[in-house]
Amino acid sequence: MPRLYKPPATVHAVQSDARRGRGAASKSAGRFERFQTEVFDDGWDTVDEEPPPLRTTVQADTARSVITYNQSPDIHFDRSINPYRGCEHGCVYCFARPSHAYLGLSPGLDFESRLFAKFDAPDLLAKELRKKGYQPAMIALGVNTDCYQPIEREHRITRRLLEVLSAFNHPVSIITKSQLIQRDIDILADMAERQLVMAAVSITSLDRELARRMEPRAATPHRRLATLEALNKAGVPTTIMTAPLIPGLNDHEIDALLQAAHDAGTRRAGYVLLRMPFEIKDLFRDWLAENYPDRAKKVINLIRAARGGRDYDSEFFTRGKGKGPYAELIGQRFRAACRRLDMNKAPHPVDFSRFSPPPAAGDQLALF
Numbered sequence: 091m092p093r094l095y096k097p098p099a100t101v102h103a104v105q106s107d108a109r110r111g112r113g114a115a116s117k118s119a120g121r122f123e124r125f126q127t128e129v130f131d132d133g134w135d136t137v138d139e140e141p142p143p144l145r146t147t148v149q150a151d152t153a154r155s156v157i158t159y160n161q162s163p164d165i166h167f168d169r170s171i172n173p174y175r176g177c178e179h180g181c182v183y184c185f186a187r188p189s190h191a192y193l194g195l196s197p198g199l200d201f202e203s204r205l206f207a208k209f210d211a212p213d214l215l216a217k218e219l220r221k222k223g224y225q226p227a228m229i230a231l232g233v234n235t236d237c238y239q240p241i242e243r244e245h246r247i248t249r250r251l252l253e254v255l256s257a258f259n260h261p262v263s264i265i266t267k268s269q270l271i272q273r274d275i276d277i278l279a280d281m282a283e284r285q286l287v288m289a290a291v292s293i294t295s296l297d298r299e300l301a302r303r304m305e306p307r308a309a310t311p312h313r314r315l316a317t318l319e320a321l322n323k324a325g326v327p328t329t330i331m332t333a334p335l336i337p338g339l340n341d342h343e344i345d346a347l348l349q350a351a352h353d354a355g356t357r358r359a360g361y362v363l364l365r366m367p368f369e370i371k372d373l374f375r376d377w378l379a380e381n382y383p384d385r386a387k388k389v390i391n392l393i394r395a396a397r398g399g400r401d402y403d404s405e406f407f408t409r410g411k412g413k414g415p416y417a418e419l420i421g422q423r424f425r426a427a428c429r430r431l432d433m434n435k436a437p438h439p440v441d442f443s444r445f446s447p448p449p450a451a452g453d454q455l456a457l458f
Contacts, residue, residue: 111306112144112180114187114198114373144203146178148241151206156214157229164407167263170230171215173247175206177235179267179308182377183334186234188368197369202307205241212250219258219447226445229255231264238268240307252277256286259444265290265331269309269317279324285441290329290360291318293347295340303381315354322355327438332424333362337392338385341420345427352431359433361424363396363412371401392416 151174159169176190180202187197195204208214218224231237237248255262256277264271264287271278271289281287293314295301301311309317321328330351335341348359366374378386390401396412397403403413411421428434 112199112202114180114182114202114377118196118198118369118372144199146203146205146241148205148207148245151175151208152210153208153214155218156208156211157218162406164410167228167230167233169227170233171211171237171251172232172234173208173211173237173251174235174239174241176201176204178202178205178240179236179305181267181305181308183304183336183364183366183370183374184235185365185367185370187370187373189234191369198373205239207241207245207247209245209247211247212254215251215254216258216450219254219260220450226260226442228440229260229262231262232266236266236268236308237264238266238270240268240270242268242270249274249277252281256281257448259284259286259446261286261440261442261445263288263290265292267292267305267308267314269313272317272320275320275324275326278321278326282324282326284444285439286444288327288329288438288440289321290331291321292331292333293351294332294334294336295343296346296350297340297343300340303377315350318351318356319354327358328356329358329360329438330356331360331362333360334364335361335420336364336389337396337416337420338389339382344420344423348424348427348431348433352433357433357435358438359424359428361420362410363417363420364393365409366393366402367404396420 156171157169158172161168175193177184177186184201187201190197190201190204193206195201231248231251237251242248252262252274254260262281266289271291278287278289291314293311294304296311298310298312301308318328318330330347332344332347335344344361351359364374375386375390378389382389394400396414396417398413403409408417411417
Protein backbone atom coordinates (compact mmCIF):
# COMPACT_ATOMS: atom_id res chain seq x y z
CA MET A 91 0.00 0.00 0.00
CA PRO A 92 1.52 3.37 -0.97
CA ARG A 93 2.40 5.69 1.90
CA LEU A 94 0.40 8.89 2.15
CA TYR A 95 2.45 12.03 1.72
CA LYS A 96 2.82 14.02 4.92
CA PRO A 97 4.00 17.57 4.29
CA PRO A 98 6.61 18.94 6.66
CA ALA A 99 5.36 20.90 9.64
CA THR A 100 5.52 24.61 8.99
CA VAL A 101 4.44 27.66 10.96
CA HIS A 102 1.45 29.37 9.38
CA ALA A 103 1.12 32.86 10.80
CA VAL A 104 -2.21 34.27 11.91
CA GLN A 105 -2.82 37.97 11.37
CA SER A 106 -1.75 40.05 14.34
CA ASP A 107 -5.15 41.71 14.78
CA ALA A 108 -6.79 38.33 15.42
CA ARG A 109 -4.19 37.21 17.96
CA ARG A 110 -3.73 40.43 19.91
CA GLY A 111 -2.83 39.55 23.50
CA ARG A 112 -1.73 36.04 22.55
CA GLY A 113 1.74 34.49 22.72
CA ALA A 114 2.02 32.25 19.66
CA ALA A 115 1.89 33.60 16.14
CA SER A 116 0.52 30.52 14.42
CA LYS A 117 -2.15 27.86 14.47
CA SER A 118 -0.21 25.07 12.81
CA ALA A 119 -1.48 21.53 13.26
CA GLY A 120 0.27 19.25 15.72
CA ARG A 121 2.84 16.61 14.91
CA PHE A 122 0.29 13.77 14.74
CA GLU A 123 -1.85 15.34 12.01
CA ARG A 124 -1.55 13.96 8.49
CA PHE A 125 -2.01 17.31 6.76
CA GLN A 126 -1.15 20.95 7.26
CA THR A 127 -3.30 23.80 6.01
CA GLU A 128 -2.11 27.13 4.73
CA VAL A 129 -3.94 30.34 3.88
CA PHE A 130 -3.57 31.47 0.28
CA ASP A 131 -5.18 33.97 -2.09
CA ASP A 132 -7.83 32.18 -4.17
CA GLY A 133 -8.60 35.26 -6.23
CA TRP A 134 -11.55 36.47 -4.18
CA ASP A 135 -9.50 39.00 -2.18
CA THR A 136 -10.43 37.41 1.14
CA VAL A 137 -6.92 37.03 2.53
CA ASP A 138 -6.66 40.66 3.56
CA GLU A 139 -10.08 40.78 5.23
CA GLU A 140 -9.99 41.66 8.92
CA PRO A 141 -10.13 38.35 10.84
CA PRO A 142 -12.51 37.77 13.73
CA PRO A 143 -10.98 38.07 17.19
CA LEU A 144 -9.60 34.91 18.72
CA ARG A 145 -11.85 33.98 21.64
CA THR A 146 -11.17 31.62 24.53
CA THR A 147 -13.42 28.57 24.80
CA VAL A 148 -13.63 26.08 27.67
CA GLN A 149 -14.80 22.48 27.33
CA ALA A 150 -15.23 19.73 29.88
CA ASP A 151 -12.32 17.33 30.16
CA THR A 152 -13.67 13.97 31.28
CA ALA A 153 -11.17 11.69 32.98
CA ARG A 154 -11.36 8.57 35.12
CA SER A 155 -8.61 9.76 37.44
CA VAL A 156 -7.05 13.10 38.31
CA ILE A 157 -3.65 12.19 39.78
CA THR A 158 -0.96 11.70 37.14
CA TYR A 159 2.06 9.63 38.10
CA ASN A 160 5.54 9.83 36.60
CA GLN A 161 8.74 7.81 36.94
CA SER A 162 11.18 10.45 35.73
CA PRO A 163 14.37 10.15 37.80
CA ASP A 164 15.18 13.86 37.54
CA ILE A 165 11.83 15.14 38.89
CA HIS A 166 11.48 15.51 42.66
CA PHE A 167 7.80 14.47 42.74
CA ASP A 168 6.11 11.36 41.39
CA ARG A 169 2.55 12.65 41.13
CA SER A 170 0.77 15.78 39.97
CA ILE A 171 -2.65 17.27 39.25
CA ASN A 172 -3.48 19.60 36.39
CA PRO A 173 -7.02 21.00 36.63
CA TYR A 174 -6.83 22.46 33.12
CA ARG A 175 -5.46 21.52 29.69
CA GLY A 176 -4.11 24.43 27.73
CA CYS A 177 -3.29 27.76 29.34
CA GLU A 178 -4.61 31.22 28.58
CA HIS A 179 -1.45 32.88 29.89
CA GLY A 180 -0.05 32.25 26.41
CA CYS A 181 3.63 31.91 27.40
CA VAL A 182 5.36 31.30 24.10
CA TYR A 183 8.03 29.07 25.63
CA CYS A 184 5.65 26.77 27.57
CA PHE A 185 6.92 23.19 27.51
CA ALA A 186 3.31 21.95 27.84
CA ARG A 187 2.26 23.24 24.41
CA PRO A 188 3.04 19.96 22.58
CA SER A 189 0.48 18.15 24.76
CA HIS A 190 -2.32 19.83 22.80
CA ALA A 191 -1.24 17.83 19.75
CA TYR A 192 -2.61 14.71 21.47
CA LEU A 193 -6.05 16.34 21.23
CA GLY A 194 -5.69 17.00 17.50
CA LEU A 195 -5.24 20.71 18.20
CA SER A 196 -2.53 23.26 17.51
CA PRO A 197 0.18 23.65 20.17
CA GLY A 198 0.21 27.28 19.02
CA LEU A 199 -2.89 29.43 19.30
CA ASP A 200 -5.23 26.53 20.13
CA PHE A 201 -3.19 25.79 23.26
CA GLU A 202 -3.95 29.23 24.69
CA SER A 203 -7.52 29.66 23.40
CA ARG A 204 -9.13 26.19 23.31
CA LEU A 205 -9.03 25.12 26.94
CA PHE A 206 -10.29 22.07 28.80
CA ALA A 207 -11.34 21.97 32.45
CA LYS A 208 -11.61 18.95 34.76
CA PHE A 209 -14.77 20.06 36.53
CA ASP A 210 -15.08 16.85 38.56
CA ALA A 211 -11.42 16.84 39.63
CA PRO A 212 -12.13 17.48 43.36
CA ASP A 213 -14.52 14.51 43.56
CA LEU A 214 -12.10 12.27 41.70
CA LEU A 215 -9.25 13.36 43.96
CA ALA A 216 -11.19 12.51 47.13
CA LYS A 217 -12.04 9.11 45.68
CA GLU A 218 -8.41 8.38 44.81
CA LEU A 219 -7.09 9.49 48.20
CA ARG A 220 -9.53 7.09 49.89
CA LYS A 221 -8.28 4.05 48.00
CA LYS A 222 -7.03 1.27 50.20
CA GLY A 223 -3.27 1.26 50.41
CA TYR A 224 -2.78 4.81 49.14
CA GLN A 225 0.49 6.24 50.45
CA PRO A 226 0.82 10.04 50.61
CA ALA A 227 3.60 11.83 48.79
CA MET A 228 3.95 15.40 47.59
CA ILE A 229 1.34 16.26 44.96
CA ALA A 230 2.49 18.95 42.55
CA LEU A 231 -0.42 21.14 41.51
CA GLY A 232 -0.38 22.96 38.18
CA VAL A 233 2.93 21.68 36.81
CA ASN A 234 1.92 21.22 33.18
CA THR A 235 -0.42 24.21 32.90
CA ASP A 236 -1.06 26.98 35.41
CA CYS A 237 -3.71 26.00 37.95
CA TYR A 238 -4.42 29.71 38.56
CA GLN A 239 -4.84 30.80 34.95
CA PRO A 240 -7.66 33.32 34.29
CA ILE A 241 -10.50 30.78 33.91
CA GLU A 242 -9.89 29.63 37.51
CA ARG A 243 -11.61 32.84 38.64
CA GLU A 244 -14.89 31.46 37.37
CA HIS A 245 -14.50 27.70 37.74
CA ARG A 246 -12.62 27.58 41.09
CA ILE A 247 -11.43 24.01 40.51
CA THR A 248 -8.05 24.68 42.11
CA ARG A 249 -9.64 26.10 45.24
CA ARG A 250 -11.88 23.05 45.59
CA LEU A 251 -8.86 20.76 45.11
CA LEU A 252 -7.07 22.59 47.93
CA GLU A 253 -10.13 22.14 50.15
CA VAL A 254 -9.97 18.38 49.54
CA LEU A 255 -6.23 18.21 50.19
CA SER A 256 -6.62 20.25 53.36
CA ALA A 257 -9.41 17.99 54.64
CA PHE A 258 -7.21 14.93 54.04
CA ASN A 259 -4.10 16.60 55.52
CA HIS A 260 -2.29 15.83 52.26
CA PRO A 261 0.87 17.80 51.32
CA VAL A 262 0.82 19.82 48.10
CA SER A 263 3.21 22.05 46.19
CA ILE A 264 1.97 24.72 43.80
CA ILE A 265 3.66 26.56 40.97
CA THR A 266 2.04 29.56 39.31
CA LYS A 267 2.71 32.93 37.74
CA SER A 268 -0.68 34.32 38.74
CA GLN A 269 -1.60 36.67 41.56
CA LEU A 270 -4.90 34.75 41.83
CA ILE A 271 -3.22 32.37 44.29
CA GLN A 272 -3.65 35.16 46.87
CA ARG A 273 -7.40 34.50 46.79
CA ASP A 274 -6.75 31.18 48.51
CA ILE A 275 -4.38 32.41 51.22
CA ASP A 276 -6.99 31.48 53.83
CA ILE A 277 -6.62 27.80 52.90
CA LEU A 278 -2.89 27.97 52.22
CA ALA A 279 -2.03 29.69 55.51
CA ASP A 280 -3.99 27.08 57.44
CA MET A 281 -2.22 24.26 55.58
CA ALA A 282 1.14 25.96 56.12
CA GLU A 283 0.62 25.81 59.89
CA ARG A 284 0.38 22.02 59.48
CA GLN A 285 3.44 21.94 57.17
CA LEU A 286 1.33 20.74 54.26
CA VAL A 287 2.01 23.30 51.54
CA MET A 288 4.68 25.18 49.64
CA ALA A 289 4.21 27.62 46.76
CA ALA A 290 6.50 28.59 43.91
CA VAL A 291 5.97 31.70 41.82
CA SER A 292 7.55 31.77 38.37
CA ILE A 293 9.15 35.10 37.44
CA THR A 294 11.12 35.18 34.21
CA SER A 295 12.00 38.86 33.92
CA LEU A 296 11.70 42.19 35.71
CA ASP A 297 11.42 43.88 32.31
CA ARG A 298 7.69 44.55 31.86
CA GLU A 299 7.95 44.76 28.08
CA LEU A 300 9.81 41.47 27.73
CA ALA A 301 7.42 39.77 30.16
CA ARG A 302 4.39 41.11 28.28
CA ARG A 303 5.69 39.74 25.00
CA MET A 304 6.66 36.35 26.40
CA GLU A 305 3.70 35.90 28.76
CA PRO A 306 0.95 38.17 27.40
CA ARG A 307 -1.85 37.21 29.83
CA ALA A 308 0.16 36.47 32.95
CA ALA A 309 0.53 38.84 35.90
CA THR A 310 3.18 41.54 35.59
CA PRO A 311 6.55 40.93 37.32
CA HIS A 312 5.66 43.54 39.96
CA ARG A 313 2.41 41.76 40.83
CA ARG A 314 4.18 38.41 41.07
CA LEU A 315 6.71 39.83 43.49
CA ALA A 316 3.82 41.26 45.52
CA THR A 317 2.29 37.78 45.51
CA LEU A 318 5.49 36.30 46.93
CA GLU A 319 5.46 38.92 49.66
CA ALA A 320 1.81 38.27 50.52
CA LEU A 321 2.38 34.51 50.73
CA ASN A 322 5.45 34.96 52.92
CA LYS A 323 3.59 37.29 55.29
CA ALA A 324 0.87 34.64 55.59
CA GLY A 325 3.47 32.05 56.59
CA VAL A 326 3.32 30.07 53.33
CA PRO A 327 6.80 28.75 52.36
CA THR A 328 7.75 30.15 48.94
CA THR A 329 10.21 29.62 46.13
CA ILE A 330 11.03 31.80 43.14
CA MET A 331 11.33 29.87 39.90
CA THR A 332 13.34 31.77 37.30
CA ALA A 333 11.99 29.55 34.60
CA PRO A 334 12.83 29.47 31.87
CA LEU A 335 16.18 31.18 31.62
CA ILE A 336 16.70 31.98 27.94
CA PRO A 337 20.31 32.50 26.84
CA GLY A 338 20.80 35.93 25.34
CA LEU A 339 17.35 37.13 26.36
CA ASN A 340 16.77 37.05 30.13
CA ASP A 341 19.69 35.08 31.62
CA HIS A 342 21.43 38.34 32.51
CA GLU A 343 18.67 38.99 35.11
CA ILE A 344 19.56 36.09 37.43
CA ASP A 345 20.98 38.29 40.21
CA ALA A 346 18.24 40.92 39.94
CA LEU A 347 15.45 38.32 40.02
CA LEU A 348 16.82 36.53 43.08
CA GLN A 349 17.48 39.82 44.87
CA ALA A 350 13.90 40.97 44.25
CA ALA A 351 12.50 37.69 45.54
CA HIS A 352 14.79 37.84 48.57
CA ASP A 353 13.52 41.35 49.32
CA ALA A 354 9.98 39.92 49.22
CA GLY A 355 10.91 37.39 51.92
CA THR A 356 11.58 34.33 49.75
CA ARG A 357 14.50 32.11 50.71
CA ARG A 358 14.44 29.36 48.10
CA ALA A 359 15.03 29.55 44.35
CA GLY A 360 15.20 27.30 41.30
CA TYR A 361 15.72 27.65 37.58
CA VAL A 362 15.14 25.76 34.34
CA LEU A 363 16.94 26.41 31.09
CA LEU A 364 14.59 26.92 28.13
CA ARG A 365 13.28 23.62 26.78
CA MET A 366 12.13 23.41 23.14
CA PRO A 367 10.70 19.92 22.53
CA PHE A 368 8.64 19.11 19.44
CA GLU A 369 6.62 22.07 18.11
CA ILE A 370 8.05 24.62 20.54
CA LYS A 371 11.24 25.10 18.57
CA ASP A 372 9.29 26.41 15.56
CA LEU A 373 6.91 28.50 17.64
CA PHE A 374 9.76 30.07 19.58
CA ARG A 375 11.83 30.80 16.47
CA ASP A 376 8.83 32.47 14.87
CA TRP A 377 8.22 34.53 18.03
CA LEU A 378 11.88 35.60 18.14
CA ALA A 379 11.84 36.64 14.48
CA GLU A 380 8.75 38.78 15.09
CA ASN A 381 9.70 40.35 18.43
CA TYR A 382 13.51 40.38 18.54
CA PRO A 383 14.81 39.98 14.99
CA ASP A 384 18.06 41.75 15.86
CA ARG A 385 19.10 39.05 18.34
CA ALA A 386 17.18 36.00 17.12
CA LYS A 387 20.22 34.30 15.60
CA LYS A 388 22.34 34.91 18.70
CA VAL A 389 19.67 33.53 21.03
CA ILE A 390 19.23 30.34 18.99
CA ASN A 391 22.99 29.81 18.73
CA LEU A 392 23.37 30.17 22.51
CA ILE A 393 20.49 27.76 23.12
CA ARG A 394 22.13 25.22 20.83
CA ALA A 395 25.45 25.74 22.57
CA ALA A 396 23.79 24.70 25.83
CA ARG A 397 22.06 21.72 24.21
CA GLY A 398 24.94 19.87 22.60
CA GLY A 399 24.54 21.69 19.29
CA ARG A 400 20.83 20.88 19.00
CA ASP A 401 17.64 22.79 19.69
CA TYR A 402 16.77 20.40 22.52
CA ASP A 403 18.22 17.43 24.34
CA SER A 404 15.70 15.34 26.32
CA GLU A 405 18.31 13.43 28.33
CA PHE A 406 17.40 13.03 32.02
CA PHE A 407 19.22 15.29 34.47
CA THR A 408 20.45 17.64 31.72
CA ARG A 409 17.15 18.52 30.01
CA GLY A 410 16.36 21.09 32.71
CA LYS A 411 19.80 22.64 33.04
CA GLY A 412 21.56 22.02 29.72
CA LYS A 413 25.19 21.03 29.32
CA GLY A 414 28.43 22.47 28.04
CA PRO A 415 30.39 25.61 29.02
CA TYR A 416 27.52 28.08 28.57
CA ALA A 417 25.07 25.99 30.59
CA GLU A 418 27.68 25.52 33.31
CA LEU A 419 28.25 29.28 33.42
CA ILE A 420 24.53 29.90 33.99
CA GLY A 421 24.51 27.31 36.77
CA GLN A 422 27.56 28.86 38.45
CA ARG A 423 26.02 32.33 38.33
CA PHE A 424 22.76 31.05 39.80
CA ARG A 425 24.48 29.20 42.65
CA ALA A 426 26.72 32.18 43.40
CA ALA A 427 23.68 34.47 43.66
CA CYS A 428 21.98 32.00 46.00
CA ARG A 429 25.06 31.85 48.22
CA ARG A 430 25.28 35.63 48.36
CA LEU A 431 21.66 35.86 49.45
CA ASP A 432 21.73 32.83 51.78
CA MET A 433 19.07 31.12 49.69
CA ASN A 434 18.46 27.37 49.42
CA LYS A 435 20.02 26.78 52.84
CA ALA A 436 17.34 24.32 53.93
CA PRO A 437 14.32 22.62 52.34
CA HIS A 438 10.80 23.54 53.33
CA PRO A 439 9.57 21.11 56.02
CA VAL A 440 6.71 18.80 55.03
CA ASP A 441 4.66 16.62 57.39
CA PHE A 442 3.32 13.43 55.81
CA SER A 443 2.31 11.89 59.13
CA ARG A 444 -0.90 13.92 59.32
CA PHE A 445 -2.53 12.25 56.29
CA SER A 446 -5.91 10.88 57.30
CA PRO A 447 -9.01 10.57 55.09
CA PRO A 448 -11.97 12.28 56.78
CA PRO A 449 -15.23 10.32 57.21
CA ALA A 450 -17.15 10.13 53.98
CA ALA A 451 -20.87 10.82 53.79
CA GLY A 452 -22.71 7.77 55.08
CA ASP A 453 -19.69 6.28 56.88
CA GLN A 454 -20.37 4.76 60.29
CA LEU A 455 -18.27 6.44 62.95
CA ALA A 456 -16.14 4.33 65.24
CA LEU A 457 -17.53 3.78 68.75
CA PHE A 458 -14.15 4.21 70.41
